[in-house]
Amino acid sequence: MTRIKYSDLEKLLASLQADGRAKEIQLPEILAGAKGKDSACLLSCISQTAAALGCQTDSELEGLIREAKIKSVSKSVIPSRFNVSGFEKFTLPIQEVTLGAGKKDGGSRKNTITLGGEKTMPYFFGASMPNKNRVAMDVFDMPVGLAKSVRSNYEDVLDDPAAWAKKAVNEFGADMITIHLISTDPNIKDTPAKEAAKTVENILQAVDVPIVIGGSGNPKKDPEVLEKAAEAAAGERVLIASANLNMDYKRIGEAAKEHGHVILSWTQMDINAQKELNRKLFRQCGVSSDSLIMDPTTAALGYGLDYAYSNMERIRMAGLSGDKELAFPLSSGTTNAWGAREAWMIESPIQEDTSWGDREYRGPIWEIITGMTLALAGNDLFMMMHPKAVQFLKEITAILSVSSDSSDSSDSSDSSANDNSAANSAANTAANPDVYDDWLTEVY
Amino acid sequence: MAKIVSPLEIYSYLPDDCETLFQASKMAVAAQLAGRKLKIKDIRGVYEKLPSAFMEKYEKLEELLRPAIAEIEIGTGDKKVIIGGDDVMFRHTLSFYNKPPIAADVWDTMTDAELLTRLEKITTFRKFYVGAFLYLDMVAVRSVSGNPETFQKCVEKVIQNCDMPLILCTKNPKIMKSGLKSAAGKNPLMYACDTANREEMTKLAIEYDAPIVVSGSGDLDTLKTLAVTLQNDGVDKIVLDPGMPAWGADFKKVFQNFIKIRKAGIDGDKELAFPLIALPIAARTTGLGTGGAGGAGETGGVGETGGAGGMGGAGGMGGAGGTGGASETGGAGGMGGASETGSQKEKLSPEIIAGYHETMAASALTVRYADIMIIHGLEAHELLPLVHAADTIYTDPRTPSAVEPKLYKIGQPGPESPVLFTTNFALTYYTVESDLSSAGFNGYLLAVNTGGLGVEAAVAGGQLTAEAVQKEFEDAAFDIKTETKHNTLILPGLAARLQNEIEKKMKVTAMVGPMDSGRLAKWLEENWAPDKEKNGR
Numbered sequence: 001m002t003r004i005k006y007s008d009l010e011k012l013l014a015s016l017q018a019d020g021r022a023k024e025i026q027l028p029e030i031l032a033g034a035k036g037k038d039s040a041c042l043l044s045c046i047s048q049t050a051a052a053l054g055c056q057t058d059s060e061l062e063g064l065i066r067e068a069k070i071k072s073v074s075k076s077v078i079p080s081r082f083n084v085s086g087f088e089k090f091t092l093p094i095q096e097v098t099l100g101a102g103k104k105d106g107g108s109r110k111n112t113i114t115l116g117g118e119k120t121m122p123y124f125f126g127a128s129m130p131n132k133n134r135v136a137m138d139v140f141d142m143p144v145g146l147a148k149s150v151r152s153n154y155e156d157v158l159d160d161p162a163a164w165a166k167k168a169v170n171e172f173g174a175d176m177i178t179i180h181l182i183s184t185d186p187n188i189k190d191t192p193a194k195e196a197a198k199t200v201e202n203i204l205q206a207v208d209v210p211i212v213i214g215g216s217g218n219p220k221k222d223p224e225v226l227e228k229a230a231e232a233a234a235g236e237r238v239l240i241a242s243a244n245l246n247m248d249y250k251r252i253g254e255a256a257k258e259h260g261h262v263i264l265s266w267t268q269m270d271i272n273a274q275k276e277l278n279r280k281l282f283r284q285c286g287v288s289s290d291s292l293i294m295d296p297t298t299a300a301l302g303y304g305l306d307y308a309y310s311n312m313e314r315i316r317m318a319g320l321s322g323d324k325e326l327a328f329p330l331s332s333g334t335t336n337a338w339g340a341r342e343a344w345m346i347e348s349p350i351q352e353d354t355s356w357g358d359r360e361y362r363g364p365i366w367e368i369i370t371g372m373t374l375a376l377a378g379n380d381l382f383m384m385m386h387p388k389a390v391q392f393l394k395e396i397t398a399i400l401s402v403s404s405d406s407s408d409s410s411d412s413s414d415s416s417a418n419d420n421s422a423a424n425s426a427a428n429t430a431a432n433p434d435v436y437d438d439w440l441t442e443v444y
Numbered sequence: 445m446a447k448i449v450s451p452l453e454i455y456s457y458l459p460d461d462c463e464t465l466f467q468a469s470k471m472a473v474a475a476q477l478a479g480r481k482l483k484i485k486d487i488r489g490v491y492e493k494l495p496s497a498f499m500e501k502y503e504k505l506e507e508l509l510r511p512a513i514a515e516i517e518i519g520t521g522d523k524k525v526i527i528g529g530d531d532v533m534f535r536h537t538l539s540f541y542n543k544p545p546i547a548a549d550v551w552d553t554m555t556d557a558e559l560l561t562r563l564e565k566i567t568t569f570r571k572f573y574v575g576a577f578l579y580l581d582m583v584a585v586r587s588v589s590g591n592p593e594t595f596q597k598c599v600e601k602v603i604q605n606c607d608m609p610l611i612l613c614t615k616n617p618k619i620m621k622s623g624l625k626s627a628a629g630k631n632p633l634m635y636a637c638d639t640a641n642r643e644e645m646t647k648l649a650i651e652y653d654a655p656i657v658v659s660g661s662g663d664l665d666t667l668k669t670l671a672v673t674l675q676n677d678g679v680d681k682i683v684l685d686p687g688m689p690a691w692g693a694d695f696k697k698v699f700q701n702f703i704k705i706r707k708a709g710i711d712g713d714k715e716l717a718f719p720l721i722a723l724p725i726a727a728r729t730t731g732l733g734t735g736g737a738g739g740a741g742e743t744g745g746v747g748e749t750g751g752a753g754g755m756g757g758a759g760g761m762g763g764a765g766g767t768g769g770a771s772e773t774g775g776a777g778g779m780g781g782a783s784e785t786g787s788q789k790e791k792l793s794p795e796i797i798a799g800y801h802e803t804m805a806a807s808a809l810t811v812r813y814a815d816i817m818i819i820h821g822l823e824a825h826e827l828l829p830l831v832h833a834a835d836t837i838y839t840d841p842r843t844p845s846a847v848e849p850k851l852y853k854i855g856q857p858g859p860e861s862p863v864l865f866t867t868n869f870a871l872t873y874y875t876v877e878s879d880l881s882s883a884g885f886n887g888y889l890l891a892v893n894t895g896g897l898g899v900e901a902a903v904a905g906g907q908l909t910a911e912a913v914q915k916e917f918e919d920a921a922f923d924i925k926t927e928t929k930h931n932t933l934i935l936p937g938l939a940a941r942l943q944n945e946i947e948k949k950m951k952v953t954a955m956v957g958p959m960d961s962g963r964l965a966k967w968l969e970e971n972w973a974p975d976k977e978k979n980g981r
Contacts, residue, residue: 079665125704443549
């Protein structure tokens with residue numbers, strides 16, 4: 001099939017006309033016969049043109065066309081304006097949910113954290129992101145197996161959850177703390193629920209940020225553990241993690257409601273199950289709509305993140321598009337990224353792989369990219385482990401969610417950078433189109 | 445927001461006798477075409493043999509099936525890449541097509557030795573994943589010398605030593621021409637045409653019939669103006685550059701530009717319905733010449749710059765720095781303090797930070813519509829997440845990623861060989877399978893039907909239970925007692941909690957294997973066969 005198009009022949013004609021040769025070879029008539037017709041007609045037009053111009057082959061004709069095109073390249077541009085319509089189908093804002101309670105609300109948190117409120121997909125144009133993404137850092141109630149590069153940050157606090165929590169808040173910038181009561185698992189230490197509640201109290205004493213209380217994941221023991229914990233944290237508006245369809249979610253949902261907490265509704269990568277559990281928590285336990293956050297399950301980069309991503313994106317889009325049972329903030333167990341062998345293993349076990357490099361740098365970026373990908377799907381709250389991963393995730397989500405319109409963000413940074421020439425030149429980058437070419441000649 | 449063609453729309457353009465022509469029902473052929481499992485190009489031959497009236501139908505069908513975003517070819521031969529071709533804004537509504545090729549850069553001021561070493565790194569990188577390898581795809585040659593001859597020689601050397609498709613990077617038409625001469629017949633991508641060089645670059649694109657990037661330096665009106673003008677001049681192999689400055693607050697604008705342009709294209713703006721190029725390489729330029737200015741995100745950065753902290757990192761974070769959280773969360777302040785008290789010992793070097801920023805930019809834009817990208821960092825911690833991110837987003841969500849639940853033989857197992865199980869999630873299965881076979885292992889591996897969940901999730905969710913394992917062995921008609929001499933089953937470390945129940949139910953010895961199958965080879969060496977242990981006692 002020829003690659004020559006009708007518009008090419010037109011260009012050729014125009015060029016011949018400019019040279020005063022069009023008439024003698026009757027090209028205008030040939031072309032007029034082909035305009036707007038099908039490909040058979042175009043083909044015959046091409047062969048007539050080729051014959052009229054004495055071309056032996058298609059490529060000879062192509063050469064003439066090329067010359068004609070080069071000759072006729074516009075001297076000036078055709079000014080055009082960019083236009084795009086918004087995402088009209090997003091009509092329902094995501095429910096805002098506040099975690100933590102200060103003194104006047106019967107708690108002891110220094111500040112509260114509000115999640116949700118989005119009106120469009122994450123960081124899209126057309127609506128600003130009303131509440132920032134937040135990070136809750138994991139603390140365990142007993143020493144646990146951790147990847148080396150994670151562990152090295154917590155070596156001094158592994159058997160003191162309160163000190164661990166303090167360190168995460170004061171040194172690593174955690175917005176929240178998640179206390180995982182894993183020692184309560186009958187297969188681990190079977191710590192009594194009452195004793196676990198004590199640990200929760202200690203955490204609440206040690207830090208003044210809002211907290212998440214996690215069970216051990218044992219479906220038989222968790223209801224009791226989380227009931228006691230919810231009671232111990234009454235009034236603090238913690239996030240109770242979590243209720244699941246495979247356990248007595250009713251006890252947990254009711255405990256959260258009774259003591260004024262928020263419930264984490266956890267399902268396993270199944271949008272329908274998520275709807276079902278949310279509905280049950282609302283209807284059977286009386287959870288109010290400002291007290292539910294969803295965890296649709298996080299899989300690590302390379303280990304099912306494609307499912308986790310699309311499941312989350314579907315849930316968020318369904319919510320924004322009007323599904324009242326899915327319009328809630330989302331939470332991710334981003335720490336799951338450390339389950340990927342790429343995050344922690346010294347070297348690839350596969351002979352044919354090129355070297356996996358230094359795991360000290362590989363681990364944190366695995367957690368960052370896992371979390372960031374889910375941020376782009378709509379995730380609001382991240383449960384994380386590595387301090388550096390937390391920093392970079394906060395950096396990118398802060399950049400993407402900055403509320404001012406992108407066009408004036410450079411203005412705002414100008415004013416703050418006026419007194420420092422180095423920073424000033426960097427802050428001005430947006431105004432100067434040359435910055436878009438820097439990489440061509442200078443790469444760090 | 446999407447162009448999705450239903451099989452019913454296709455149906456009327458198909459010949460009635462599909463059974464003979466395609467060995468499939470008419471509806472099946474329609475469904476295959478709609479899902480792009482079957483390409484329109486591949487059935488042209490069938491139409492050509494039919495009465496000529498069918499060609500008209502073929503053409504209409506071709507038009508109907510043309511993707512919203514144009515497909516552009518770069519390079520030639522086996523390594524040729526096709527970019528673009530998407531129809532939807534969200535992958536779950538169909539699938540994204542043509543995984544974005546990753547081009548790594550080289551530049552014309554490198555010595556021969558440096559160039560060869562770098563090309564070697566680029567061309568040999570590979571990462572095993574689900575039964576295949578992930579690779580880098582292209583080489584981008586940057587003109588740093590500003591000298592046409594130097595560039596020409598460099599492109600020649602690259603072509604001599606590597607068969608990947610090329611991107612020629614310069615905004616100087618003279619230099620571009622010298623590169624195009626070296627790459628004649630290689631169909632390289634030209635980077636880039638902008639307002640200043642448009643006429644000359646357009647002529648080159650026509651003369652060499654090469655695909656070309658148009659760059660609006662971050663301005664969408666300029667970008668559209670250039671795209672419209674080039675198309676009017678008869679250029680139709682266009683790639684759009686939304687623009688990418690150094691890492692910082694402007695990344696928000698970059699990110700939104702990708703979304704805006706793609707939405708315009710999918711919504712039917714034909715003049716912008718072209719593939720998009722991302723330049724994560726530009727994200728690395730953070731902090732160039734401004735000391736640690738890029739560091740808003742980096743641990744030490746905020747604390748270190750001290751008083752400057754307010755705008756601090758301004759170079760890097762710009763506007764976002766303020767809103768970003770430093771003051772509000774109190775987090776950044778805390779971090780600063782930390783670096784003083786020394787409890788956060790190692791700070792990341794500028795190289796690592798640049799690499800993280802590049803990888804973050806590349807991955808974010810992979811999610812949101814980049815169709816091709818140029819990167820610089822070749823460290824494993826930069827490449828591994830990136831090739832996986834591209835694979836994650838471009839995996840067809842309609843393809844079930846489960847293997848058939850059954851008993852698989854690895855190598856040539858006998859009655860002395862170990863018996864293991866895992867789940868039928870394709871990734872889990874292939875990982876275990878490749879770990880075992882690459883260690884030269886003989887044995888039985890049972891893939892238990894967990895509905896495609898991995899071990900950890902399936903244990904937590906109740907899909908991987910002692911009953912499920914027992915039933916799968918029964919379905920496979922494999923009785924461990926009679927088929928083996930050891931009557932032993934090895935559990936995945938992540939399924940350790942099933943040990944007692946499996947022993948009770950199946951009357952076998954259940955051994956708990958390692959948490960990660962990457963350690964299986966070593967574990968087997970130390971723990972297999974169970975007899976060895978007994979003899980030792």
